[in-house]
Amino acid sequence: MSPSRTGGFGVAEEQTRRGMSSTSSLRRSGDLGVAELRPPVEVSWLGRVNFADALKLQEKIVAQKRSDPDAADTVLLLEHDPIYTIGRTPDQSSLRGGSHLPHPFFQINRGGQATYHGPGQLMGYPIIDLRRCGQDLHKYLRWIENLLIEFLGRFGIEAQRREGLTGVWVQQRKIASIGVGVRNWITMHGFALNVCGDLSPFDQITPCGISNVMITSIEKENGKTVSVVEAATAFEKLLEHWVSDLRVEGAWLPSG
Numbered sequence: 001m002s003p004s005r006t007g008g009f010g011v012a013e014e015q016t017r018r019g020m021s022s023t024s025s026l027r028r029s030g031d032l033g034v035a036e037l038r039p040p041v042e043v044s045w046l047g048r049v050n051f052a053d054a055l056k057l058q059e060k061i062v063a064q065k066r067s068d069p070d071a072a073d074t075v076l077l078l079e080h081d082p083i084y085t086i087g088r089t090p091d092q093s094s095l096r097g098g099s100h101l102p103h104p105f106f107q108i109n110r111g112g113q114a115t116y117h118g119p120g121q122l123m124g125y126p127i128i129d130l131r132r133c134g135q136d137l138h139k140y141l142r143w144i145e146n147l148l149i150e151f152l153g154r155f156g157i158e159a160q161r162r163e164g165l166t167g168v169w170v171q172q173r174k175i176a177s178i179g180v181g182v183r184n185w186i187t188m189h190g191f192a193l194n195v196c197g198d199l200s201p202f203d204q205i206t207p208c209g210i211s212n213v214m215i216t217s218i219e220k221e222n223g224k225t226v227s228v229v230e231a232a233t234a235f236e237k238l239l240e241h242w243v244s245d246l247r248v249e250g251a252w253l254p255s256g
Contacts, residue, residue: 041243043236045229046078051085051117054078054125058188061127065186069129075239076125077232082118084205085110085179101204110179110189114205120197120217122231123190130185134248141166141178143246144191148176151193151238157221168193173216174207195219195231 046054057076065071084105105114117123130140145161148168152159152175159168159175168176176193194217202215218226 041073041075041239043075043077043239045232045236046076048119049078049080051080051083054080054123058125058127062183062186062188065127065129066184073129073132073243074127075236076123076127077235078123078125079119079121079228080117080123082116082201084114084116084201086114110181113207115177115179115192115207116201116205117192118197118201120195120219120228122193122195122228122235124193124235125190126187128187128246130182130187132248133246135185137180137182140187140246141180143242144178144180147238147242148191148193150242151235152218154234154238155218155222155224155226157218170216170221173214173221175216175218175221177207193218193231195226195228 049057054076061074065073084101086105124144126144128140130137133140142161145166145168149159149161152168152170157170157175159170161167162169166178167174168178176191178191179189181188194215196217196219199215199217199220207213207215218224218231
């Protein structure tokens with residue numbers, strides 16, 4: 001089943017090219033002194049984007065990075081129209097059959113079981129060349145988790161990882177899901193952080209394949225109204241200080 005297209009791919013692409021993006025040329029301390037982090041990281045807020053359009057944009061950026069080793073790493077921040085997704089797995093029991101779902105669903109090239117995306121969620125799609133990061137997928141997943149944990153701490157929420165379960169939790173309540181795909185060591189997809197709004201669509205599936213899991217949000221945990229735009233702005237500021245933790249000094253490949 002495919003979703004209806006409520007916006008053109010060109011809209012998301014144009015937003016990335018124009019004034020809705022920022023470039024972070026970070027600096028870090030090392031044994032040889034302070035060195036500029038290269039290539040830089042480009043962070044873009046795209047607003048509300050149809051899932052199919054966002055997927056095409058990710059695929060285009062991945063292809064560009066495969067052909068140009070010097071291309072900047074990119075983080076797309078956005079919000080989706082209601083959609084269910086599931087990863088590369090023959091076991092689709094977490095969809096509970098799927099025919100009853102109130103919104104479309106996609107099977108995509110990430111790990112993991114079914115989840116829901118929609119208004120009130122901050123979606124983060126880091127498109128990062130892991131060849132610059134030690135080619136360590138487990139390190140990358142833990143990096144996303146720890147980044148989200150620190151981010152939530154800035155909203156007064158004590159979040160944590162749970163052993164054996166990818167994602168971020170507040171006690172036994174799940175507040176963020178993580179599912180990534182990798183092509184030639186270049187990442188796509190990423191995380192979904194529940195910020196505000198209606199969480200009832202999760203009731204139609206077994207989220208991430210975990211029975212009886214409780215889903216929560218920033219709004220539910222701290223009782224304050226936070227918009228997705230506000231969350232994206234705060235996340236971008238934090239991200240600028242975290243990218244250097246992922247990179248491995250001297251690991252990126254120069255062109256030529």
